[in-house]
Amino acid sequence: MKVFKFGGASVKDAPAVKNVATIVQQHPGPLLIVVSAMGKTTNALEEVFQHAENRQDYEPALQQVENYHYQLTAQLFSDSQHPVFARLQSQFTAIREYLQNLPPNRSDEHYDQIVSQGEFLSSLILYYYLVQSGFSAEWLDCRDCICTDCSWREARVDWLTTEKNIQNKLAPLLEQQIVITQGFLGGTTENRTTTLGREGSDFSGAIFAYCLGAESLTIWKDVAGFLNADPKFFLNPHKYDEISYQETVEMAYYGASVIHPKTIKPLANRHIPLYVKSFLQPQEPGTVIKDSKHEKLVPAFIRKANQCLLSFGVRDFTFVSERNLSVIFHALAELRFKINLMQNSAISFSVCTDYDADRLQLLQEQLQEQFIFHYNAGLLLYTIKNYTEDSINHLTNGKEILLEQRTRSTFQLVCREK
Numbered sequence: 001m002k003v004f005k006f007g008g009a010s011v012k013d014a015p016a017v018k019n020v021a022t023i024v025q026q027h028p029g030p031l032l033i034v035v036s037a038m039g040k041t042t043n044a045l046e047e048v049f050q051h052a053e054n055r056q057d058y059e060p061a062l063q064q065v066e067n068y069h070y071q072l073t074a075q076l077f078s079d080s081q082h083p084v085f086a087r088l089q090s091q092f093t094a095i096r097e098y099l100q101n102l103p104p105n106r107s108d109e110h111y112d113q114i115v116s117q118g119e120f121l122s123s124l125i126l127y128y129y130l131v132q133s134g135f136s137a138e139w140l141d142c143r144d145c146i147c148t149d150c151s152w153r154e155a156r157v158d159w160l161t162t163e164k165n166i167q168n169k170l171a172p173l174l175e176q177q178i179v180i181t182q183g184f185l186g187g188t189t190e191n192r193t194t195t196l197g198r199e200g201s202d203f204s205g206a207i208f209a210y211c212l213g214a215e216s217l218t219i220w221k222d223v224a225g226f227l228n229a230d231p232k233f234f235l236n237p238h239k240y241d242e243i244s245y246q247e248t249v250e251m252a253y254y255g256a257s258v259i260h261p262k263t264i265k266p267l268a269n270r271h272i273p274l275y276v277k278s279f280l281q282p283q284e285p286g287t288v289i290k291d292s293k294h295e296k297l298v299p300a301f302i303r304k305a306n307q308c309l310l311s312f313g314v315r316d317f318t319f320v321s322e323r324n325l326s327v328i329f330h331a332l333a334e335l336r337f338k339i340n341l342m343q344n345s346a347i348s349f350s351v352c353t354d355y356d357a358d359r360l361q362l363l364q365e366q367l368q369e370q371f372i373f374h375y376n377a378g379l380l381l382y383t384i385k386n387y388t389e390d391s392i393n394h395l396t397n398g399k400e401i402l403l404e405q406r407t408r409s410t411f412q413l414v415c416r417e418k
C-alpha cells in the first residue's frame with residue numbers, strides 16, 4: 001500500500017490534472033491519494049476570508065476562485081451535465097451561505113471553515129476525473145479519519161482515534177480501489193473542520209502513511225527531488241539521491257519549504273521511506289529519505305523570507321534573567337510565535353520570527369511595560385547546514401548582516417531583504 005501526495009502545483013490546471021492521472025496509471029496496486037488545493041487556491045480563500053473578516057465585499061475574490069475551478073473543470077469534462085458540475089455548484093452555494101451567516105465576531109474557527117474548501121474542491125474534481133478516465137476510485141472525507149482538537153489554523157492530531165478511524169474506515173476501502181482524500185484538513189469530535197497549518201498536506205500524507213503502515217509516501221513536486229537549495233533563489237542546486245530523516249527534519253525546520261517540517265517524525269517512527277519526486281519527470285528516481293547513514297553532505301542553503309528581529313531590553317541596569325526570559329517565552333508561545341533563532345546578551349534578548357503585524361502589536365501591548373521592545377521587519381534568515389568557510393563567504397558577500405550565529409554544523413544569519 002502506497003500513499004501519494006499531490007500538492008497545489010501538481011493540480012494547478014487541466015493538463016496538470018491529466019498528468020496526475022498518467023502518473024497514477026503507471027503505479028498499479030493499492031493507493032491512497034492525498035491532494036492539496038489547486039494552484040494558489042488556499043491563498044485566494046484566505047483573501048476571501050480577510051474581506052469577510054473586515055466586513056468588505058468578498059464576492060469578487062470568491063467569484064475568481066469559482067471561475068478558476070469551473071474553467072479548469074470544463075477542460076476536463078466535455079459533458080456539461082456531468083455530476084462534477086453540480087457538486088461544485090453545491091460547494092460554492094454552501095460557502096456563500098456560510099459567509100452570509102458569519103457571526104459578528106469572526107475568528108480562527110471561521111477561517112478554517114472557509115480556507116479548507118480548496119481541498120474539497122480539488123479532491124472532488126480529481127476523483128471524478130479519475131473515474132471518468134476508467135479508474136476504480138472512491139472519494140473520502142478526511143474529517144471522518146483525521147481527528148483533531150480545536151486549535152484552529154494549526155490543529156493537533158489525536159493519533160489514537162485517527163489510527164483507529166483509518167484502520168476501520170479507510171483500510172477496507174483501499175482493498176477495493178484507489179481512494180482520493182484531502183490534505184491539510186482534519187475534523188473535531190463536534191464535526192467542525194480544522195486545518196493543520198499552512199502547507200500541511202505533506203503532513204497529512206505522513207499521518208495516513210503512518211496509520212496505514214504504508215510501504216512508502218511519495219510527495220510529487222515541481223522539482224527533481226530534495227535539493228541543497230531552493231532553485232528559485234540559488235543557481236544549479238545539487239540533488240540528494242538519498243538522505244536521512246535526521247538531516248531532512250533539520251533542514252525542513254530551518255525552512256526548506258519543499259517538505260513540511262511535521263512530515264518526517266511519523267514516517268521515521270515507523271521506518272516508512274519518503275520519496276520526493278518530480279511530477280514533470282515521474283520516471284526519474286527523485287530523492288529517498290529514510291534511515292540512512294551518509295558521509296558529510298554538501299552544504300545546504302536555506303532561505304526564509306518575511307522575517308523580523310525582535311529585541312527585548314531590560315528597563316533598569318539589571319541583566320536579562322531567566323525570570324525575564326520566561327515572561328518573554330510565555331508571551332511568544334501564547335501568541336503562537338515560532339522562534340527561528342535567538343540570542344541573548346547581558347541587557348537584551350533577540351528573537352528572529354516570522355513577521356505578523358497583528359500579533360506583533362499584541363506582543364508589544366503585553367510586554368512594553370516590562371521591556372524596551374524594538375523590532376526590525378523586512379528581513380531574511382539564511383541557514384547553511386554542513387557549512388564550509390567557502391559557503392559562508394559565498395553567502396555573506398555584499399549582505400548587510402544584523403545577526404549571525406554558528407554551531408559546529410550550522411551557520412545562520414539575519415540580513416535585510418534587498
Ligand SMILES: Nc1ncnc2c1ncn2[C@@H]1O[C@H](COP(=O)(O)OP(=O)(O)O)[C@@H](O)[C@H]1O
Nearest residue numbers: 007008009010223226227229230232256257258
Ligand atoms: N531544498 C529544496 N529542494 C527542493 N525544492 C525546494 C527546496 N527548498 C524550497 N524548495 C521549493 O519548494 C517548491 C515545491 O514545494 P511546494 O511549493 O510546497 O510544493 P506543493 O505546494 O506543490 O506541494 C519548489 O518549487 C522549490 O522552489
Ligand SMILES: N[C@@H](CC(=O)OP(=O)(O)O)C(=O)O
Nearest residue numbers: 007008036042198199200201
Ligand atoms: N493548500 C494548503 C495545504 C498545502 O499543503 O498545500 P501545498 O501542498 O500546495 O503546499 C496550503 O496552501 O497551505
